[in-house]
Amino acid sequence: MDKGFHSFGWYASKVSPHLPKKAFKPVPGRLLGGLAYLMITIAGMFAIGVYDLPFLANIAIAVVIGTSFASMGFLGHEILHGTVVKKVGLRNFLGAVFFFPLLTGPRLWRKWHNMTHHVHTQDEEKDPDAWLTKEQLDKKPALKIIYRLPFSVRAFFEFFSLSFTFTLHSVRMFFAYVKEFKPENRLAVWIQFLLPWVAWTGLVFFVGITNWVFMFLIPHLIANTIVMAYISTNHRLNPQVPVNDPLANTLSVTVPKWIDVLHFNFSYHTEHHLFPSMSSKYYPLVKGHIKDKWPGLYHEMPMSNALVALWKTPRVYYNGTELIDPRAELVYGSLGNGLDPQAIEPRSMDREDGIKQA
Numbered sequence: 390m391d392k393g394f395h396s397f398g399w400y401a402s403k404v405s406p407h408l409p410k411k412a413f414k415p416v417p418g419r420l421l422g423g424l425a426y427l428m429i430t431i432a433g434m435f436a437i438g439v440y441d442l443p444f445l446a447n448i449a450i451a452v453v454i455g456t457s458f459a460s461m462g463f464l465g466h467e468i469l470h471g472t473v474v475k476k477v478g479l480r481n482f483l484g485a486v487f488f489f490p491l492l493t494g495p496r497l498w499r500k501w502h503n504m505t506h507h508v509h510t511q512d513e514e515k516d517p518d519a520w521l522t523k524e525q526l527d528k529k530p531a532l533k534i535i536y537r538l539p540f541s542v543r544a545f546f547e548f549f550s551l552s553f554t555f556t557l558h559s560v561r562m563f564f565a566y567v568k569e570f571k572p573e574n575r576l577a578v579w580i581q582f583l584l585p586w587v588a589w590t591g592l593v594f595f596v597g598i599t600n601w602v603f604m605f606l607i608p609h610l611i612a613n614t615i616v617m618a619y620i621s622t623n624h625r626l627n628p629q630v631p632v633n634d635p636l637a638n639t640l641s642v643t644v645p646k647w648i649d650v651l652h653f654n655f656s657y658h659t660e661h662h663l664f665p666s667m668s669s670k671y672y673p674l675v676k677g678h679i680k681d682k683w684p685g686l687y688h689e690m691p692m693s694n695a696l697v698a699l700w701k702t703p704r705v706y707y708n709g710t711e712l713i714d715p716r717a718e719l720v721y722g723s724l725g726n727g728l729d730p731q732a733i734e735p736r737s738m739d740r741e742d743g744i745k746q747a
């Protein structure tokens with residue numbers, strides 16, 4: 390089988406000549422969307438705090454705030470890639486504002502996401518967002534206990550945990566990376582981490598616990614779920630390949646057009662890995678060129694199918710291109726390596742695998 394992998398730069402160099410010049414310029418107009426979300430959030434919080442609304446009305450407002458939080462996070466992601474404004478100070482300030490509801494600071498985010506995830510995507514050691522391999526799991530007896538649970542129970546908890554995974558992972562990333570910043574920058578990283586936590590938890594003393602649950606806690610869990618629905622499907626059905634090849638190691642999901650508008654085209658993740666410094670406004674254009682040039686290599690599926698496939702497959706990598714359920718000793722393919730999301734069929738781990746792995 391021909392497995393000629395290419396880096397994201399290689400693909401980008403093939404697509405760039407076909408794109409208009411404006412595609413490489415920042416798009417400050419994205420901030421209008423951000424402003425709308427900010428106003429909706431503030432208005433919603435006022436409504437909860439000032440009026441004695443019925444329970445269901447508060448829930449409805451919390452859902453609106455939560456979806457706004459998620460969209461602000463998508464915009465913050467764009468801003469911190471430098472695709473909205475060019476001035477570094479303004480970029481970091483706006484990034485901080487739009488990541489504030491997700492309790493993440495701009496310096497940490499750029500290190501974790503721009504400088505590490507994008508550069509080392511799906512590298513089992515270096516990508517902080519990559520899932521465990523069988524070898525790594527074997528060294529973590531505490532984690533192995535989770536894999537003793539029946540598959541469906543584990544899948545249920547995995548999906549349930551999406552409602553707080555982003556925040557949990559962000560805290561983990563802070564403690565993993567804070568030491569790597571230069572001593573003179575460390576204070577800023579600490580402040581950017583603590584400020585949103587202090588502000589959002591401090592809010593409870595001003596508005597009371599019930600209002601706080603509607604103003605922050607429920608929206609925060611909803612925002613986590615929305616951003617994780619994308620993040621968990623971006624790479625986790627793909628193999629870990631020896632070259633950071635976005636066509637092999639990334640999946641673009643598809644969602645209805647109006648959701649793409651609300652979420653700043655965050656579904657175009659393969660396109661994003663080819664051109665992280667390009668405004669997502671132009672990703673539909675990039676998608677057309679990718680599908681034209683490499684139709685057999687590009688992975689794309691509706692978000693709902695990707696989530697179902699995620700539910701049905703285990704999250705431990707096995708020899709890079711497969712996923713393994715260590716308890717049931719069942720091996721599943723990954724995208725491009727035998728995984729058919731419509732008909733997921735595991736094979737049992739045979740003797741040969743045992744030998745390969747020993």
Ligand SMILES: [Zn+2]
Pocket residue numbers: 506510623624658662
């Ligand atoms: Zn990614």
Ligand SMILES: [Zn+2]
Pocket residue numbers: 466470502503507661665
């Ligand atoms: Zn990115």
